[in-house]
Structure formats: C-alpha cells, structure tokens
Amino acid sequence: DTGVSQNPRHKITKRGQNVTFRCDPISEHNRLYWYRQTLGQGPEFLTYFQNEAQLEKSRLLSDRFSAERPKGSFSTLEIQRTEQGDSAMYLCASSTGTVYYNEQFFGPGTRLTVL
Amino acid sequence: TQLLEQSPQFLSIQEGENLTVYCNSSSVFSSLQWYRQEPGEGPVLLVTVVTGGEVKKLKRLTFQFGDARKDSSLHITAAQPGDTGLYLCAGYMEYGNKLVFGAGTILRVKS
Numbered sequence: 001d002t003g004v005s006q007n008p009r010h011k012i013t014k015r016g017q018n019v020t021f022r023c024d025p026i027s028e029h030n031r032l033y034w035y036r037q038t039l040g041q042g043p044e045f046l047t048y049f050q051n052e053a054q055l056e057k058s059r060l061l062s063d064r065f066s067a068e069r070p071k072g073s074f075s076t077l078e079i080q081r082t083e084q085g086d087s088a089m090y091l092c093a094s095s096t097g098t099v100y101y102n103e104q105f106f107g108p109g110t111r112l113t114v115l
Numbered sequence: 116t117q118l119l120e121q122s123p124q125f126l127s128i129q130e131g132e133n134l135t136v137y138c139n140s141s142s143v144f145s146s147l148q149w150y151r152q153e154p155g156e157g158p159v160l161l162v163t164v165v166t167g168g169e170v171k172k173l174k175r176l177t178f179q180f181g182d183a184r185k186d187s188s189l190h191i192t193a194a195q196p197g198d199t200g201l202y203l204c205a206g207y208m209e210y211g212n213k214l215v216f217g218a219g220t221i222l223r224v225k226s
C-alpha cells in the first residue's frame with residue numbers, strides 16, 4: 001500500500017497524559033500536513049512541513065502541541081498534558097508541492113479520546 | 116465564520132434522485148478540491164478544479180468552478196446508496212499554502 005499511513009488509528013488516554021501520533025506520507029511527497037477534525041466540522045489546518053522544515057503553524061496549535069519531521073520522511077505530532085477539548089480526529093496529508101494546485105492525499109486519521 | 120460555506124448541511128434522498136451541493140465564499144481561491152469522507156476514515160480526493168468556469172465530470176458526478184473562482188458545485192445524477200458520505204470542499208486561497216475546508220455536506224441515499 002503506497003498511501004499515507006497513520007498510527008495508531010485510535011488512542012484513548014486520561015486527561016493530563018502525553019500522546020504521540022505518527023504519520024508516514026507517500027514516499028515521493030515532500031510536503032506533509034497535520035489537521036484536526038471535530039464532529040460536524042471540516043478538517044482544520046494545524047501545521048505543515050516542506051521536507052524537514054516546519055513552515056507554518058496555526059494559532060490553533062498551542063504550546064502543548066509539537067510536531068517534528070526529523071529526516072523529511074515520517075512525522076510525529078505530540079500533545080502534552082492532554083485536555084478533554086483535544087478529543088478529535090487527527091489527520092495527516094501529503095503532497096508533492098510541485099504543482100501549483102498541490103493536491104493533498106489524506107491518511108485514515110488517528111481518533112483521540114481524552115477521558 | 117467559515118471561509119467556505121457549504122449547503123445544504125444535510126441531505127437525505129431516495130436512490131435515483133439528483134442532487135447538488137454548493138460551496139460558496141466571498142474570497143477568491145486559486146484552486147478548489149472536493150473530497151468524500153466515510154465515518155472514521157480520512158477524506159478521499161475526488162477532483163481538483165483550477166480554472167474559473169471549469170467543469171469536470173467523474174462518472175455520475177459533475178463539478179463546476181465558478182467564473183470568479185469564489186464558488187463551486189457538485190452535482191450527482193441518479194444517486195446510489197454507495198454515494199452516502201460526507202462531502203467536503205476545500206481550497207487554496209491565492210498565495211496560500213494550506214487548504215481551507217468547508218464544514219461539509221452529509222449525504223444519505225436511501226434504497
């Protein structure tokens with residue numbers, strides 16, 4: 001399977017715990033995006049990488065959130081001291097970034113539930 | 116307020132009926148993408164439109180980008196139960212690097 005993969009698919013945690021999600025993009029894609037989606041809403045942009053450089057972060061991304069893409073391949077999104085409001089679907093997408101309309105392809109998402 | 120407004124929010128129709136979903140904005144977009152999302156899964160890209168006035172067809176689905184690149188529509192002919200899902204429009208604003216999404220239209224096609 002050469003699509004975007006995300007792990008884990010589901011995560012249940014207690015408030016105050018730290019969680020980390022992983023995204024493996026399509027292999028030739030140099031751009032990687034993170035989004036958050038809550039029930040009844042479309043995905044909201046969190047951050048994106050061009051290779052290993054984090055080029056833009058949303059104001060939604062509080063200081064409890066950090067994302068890395070150390071070698072320009074897979075990426076991790078960490079949430080520290082989780083809160084119930086962090087419960088959502090976290091989506092990763094990748095693109096080549098070489099075409100001006102830059103089509104993004106999404107992974108299956110990680111569903112986070114904070115108790 | 117959403118930069119991209121989708122309507123209707125929810126649509127329940129019988130198999131065989133036609134429907135149109137709208138995606139509107141007061142801003143200009145350099146391109147617009149339509150996605151379909153199943154519960155518990157990520158969005159799947161259906162089409163990208165980039166030129167004002169462009170029309171693209173994908174089997175029974177017809178996508179149109181407005182002349183001013185501020186709006187788009189998705190028309191489904193003879194809907195089938197397999198078309199059930201959440202339809203999302205998303206676009207890049209001019210000079211932007213991130214996709215802006217609408218809130219989506221939930222379509223339910225009953226057999």
